[in-house]
Amino acid sequence: MIDSDGFRPNVAMVIMNNDGRVFWAQRSNNDGWQFPQGGMNTDETPAEAMYRELHEETGLQAAQVELLGATPGWLRYQLPRRYQRSRCKPLCIGQKQVWFLLKLQDDSIKFDFQITGEPEFRDFRWVDFWYPADNVIRFKRRVYRQALTLLEPLTVAI
Secondary structure (H helix, E strand, O other): OOOOOOOOEEEEEEEEEEOOOOOEEEEEEOOEEEEOEEEEOOOOOOOHHHHHHHHHHHHHHHHHHEEEEEEEOOOOEOHHHOOOOOOOOOOEEEEEEEEEEEEEEOOOOOOOOOOOOOOEEEEEEEOOOOOHHOOOHHHHHHOOOOHHHHHHHOOOOO
């Protein structure tokens, strides 16, 4: 599903542990690291898509996390031309995302990247809250900074 401006609706998750560090995952198909994210189905709300993607990409269930909040509306980023699939119609030029901040209910919870036949991630580590903003692939840095800026006030209660 691509909107009329060429953006694919998507959700992204920042998962925090009880020490305030965030889940930073290594993609299975390359050396890139990122937060969990994924596309929305046409019949899903952003929250429904987030819980589905959370389970598919990390193995976590809704009951294992606390939803602390979300960004108010869509945040967008454009894909560099080399990542755009020019033969696909309509052309997807980027993603528009609602970002969610989640807190693990228990730090001993285990992640399972093998839920689907094609795992999104192969490894993870816990990093400082702002680390991903400078270490994600360059074309996503602006949207990561926007999302973390909007979500950071929600971490005060942790």
